[in-house]
Amino acid sequence: MARILILEDDTTFAQLLEGFLTKNGHEITLVTHIKQSFKLIENQEFDLLLIDYRLPDGIGFELITHTRNLGIFTPIIIMTSFNDVRTAVKSMQMGAFDYITKPVNPDELLMVIKNSLAKKDSQDIKAEDTDSDFIKGKSAIADRLYEHIALVAPTDMSVIIQGESGTGKEFAARTLHQQSKRSGKPFVAIDCGALSKDLAASELFGHVKGAFTGALNDKKGQFEAANGGTLFLDEVGNLSYEVQIKLLRALQERVIQPLGSTKQIAVDVRIITATNDDLLNSISEGEFREDLYHRLNEFKIQLPALRDRGRDLELFINHFIGLSNRDLNRNVKSISPEAKAVLLNYDWPGNLRELSNVIKRMVLLTPGDVAQLSALPDEMMISVNQQTLPGSSSDLKAVNEQNEKAIISETLIKAKYNKSKAAKMLNIDRKTLYAKMERYGIE
Numbered sequence: 001m002a003r004i005l006i007l008e009d010d011t012t013f014a015q016l017l018e019g020f021l022t023k024n025g026h027e028i029t030l031v032t033h034i035k036q037s038f039k040l041i042e043n044q045e046f047d048l049l050l051i052d053y054r055l056p057d058g059i060g061f062e063l064i065t066h067t068r069n070l071g072i073f074t075p076i077i078i079m080t081s082f083n084d085v086r087t088a089v090k091s092m093q094m095g096a097f098d099y100i101t102k103p104v105n106p107d108e109l110l111m112v113i114k115n116s117l118a119k120k121d122s123q124d125i126k127a128e129d130t131d132s133d134f135i136k137g138k139s140a141i142a143d144r145l146y147e148h149i150a151l152v153a154p155t156d157m158s159v160i161i162q163g164e165s166g167t168g169k170e171f172a173a174r175t176l177h178q179q180s181k182r183s184g185k186p187f188v189a190i191d192c193g194a195l196s197k198d199l200a201a202s203e204l205f206g207h208v209k210g211a212f213t214g215a216l217n218d219k220k221g222q223f224e225a226a227n228g229g230t231l232f233l234d235e236v237g238n239l240s241y242e243v244q245i246k247l248l249r250a251l252q253e254r255v256i257q258p259l260g261s262t263k264q265i266a267v268d269v270r271i272i273t274a275t276n277d278d279l280l281n282s283i284s285e286g287e288f289r290e291d292l293y294h295r296l297n298e299f300k301i302q303l304p305a306l307r308d309r310g311r312d313l314e315l316f317i318n319h320f321i322g323l324s325n326r327d328l329n330r331n332v333k334s335i336s337p338e339a340k341a342v343l344l345n346y347d348w349p350g351n352l353r354e355l356s357n358v359i360k361r362m363v364l365l366t367p368g369d370v371a372q373l374s375a376l377p378d379e380m381m382i383s384v385n386q387q388t389l390p391g392s393s394s395d396l397k398a399v400n401e402q403n404e405k406a407i408i409s410e411t412l413i414k415a416k417y418n419k420s421k422a423a424k425m426l427n428i429d430r431k432t433l434y435a436k437m438e439r440y441g442i443e
């Protein structure tokens, strides 16, 4: 028995389907509009969504995007007229499992449903143990990101993921793999930034015993380990020129040659790469091969910096509080308004990784249920104070005052609010410090 949500505006046809599928042991919920279906999937669990393509308030694609953005991977079958088949194929690239053309043949429908449910079972395990600590976000920029991921995932295109440090490039690469046809095969991640020049080639392509000093045994490379699946090369800009040549050859000819071996080994690997910086600069400086770049860049995904993700920041703060409560056995339920203001105004150069660390520390330092400003690192407050300085103001007096205020706050934090010590560090006497603190409203 499966719980099936049917989204179909032709009510006579929908009731026919309901009768037929109920007879075949399924539990059916009927809706006629996309908006109603959004509400239902947010609040109830379904095993399958059976949706019409053209609906009174939009097209079926919207439900696919919405469910995938919510991190729900329930199988979706699109029902479409023969004329819309091309669009239905596109819907599969966006994450629908299958489509069926109208008029619907009952036996075909049962078969498609059976196949989709079987695929769902094989995906559930992965969704459980790899995705539960991750969220996608709800900003427009996150919507676009996951739309691109859903579009390119099922293809075999090489993808470059570009983004600042800690923006979630590895998570995006894993998502691409999980949504691809290769999901049942290995996902192998290599941090090229951590590989020494000498070891990179052996790590990627393997070596035979005696290939170089220290090669005591044959070793399989990661290309072979990822065979049939996906190889994720993080910080690909760090690979030496010689390894870049070998990599290009492996991609073009689909064979690798372990160091010291004359044997060629056929490999079928999809490559996803990530880089912090713009590889185009490295190309113009002659450090990265342009031909390899084009081979790797069949599709580019740009990961947004956390500071550009709007309301996602708050979602991530809450998400990480939940994870830290669980991991550290705490019960933080809210954040004081001052602490929240600092979290929301900080510019997060280390992105999600930095946020996750800051929240973990904050939760650890909060025995009660409200996190306070004192649980945040001093440097964050200094940085937020400095950001609010009027950078381009021409009012010299105001700029000086703002500077003075920021320096005093900063020094007080450094001196752990010991005013004699702070006065000494600022090279002023205690009385002057008190007067300035009062004038600038520093507590």
Ligand SMILES: Nc1ncnc2c1ncn2[C@@H]1O[C@H](COP(=O)(O)OP(=O)(O)OP(=O)(O)O)[C@@H](O)[C@H]1O
Pocket: 133, 134, 135, 136, 163, 164, 165, 166, 167, 168, 169, 170, 171, 172, 234, 274, 276, 352, 353, 356
């Ligand atoms: N969507 C997400 N939801 C929750 N946590 C996330 C998400 N994406 C990334 N993270 C967390 O943020 C941190 C950084 O993620 P990840 O390693 O994928 O970033 P990266 O861009 O590859 O970093 P680097 O540039 O340092 O290689 C990790 O701790 C990861 O668990």
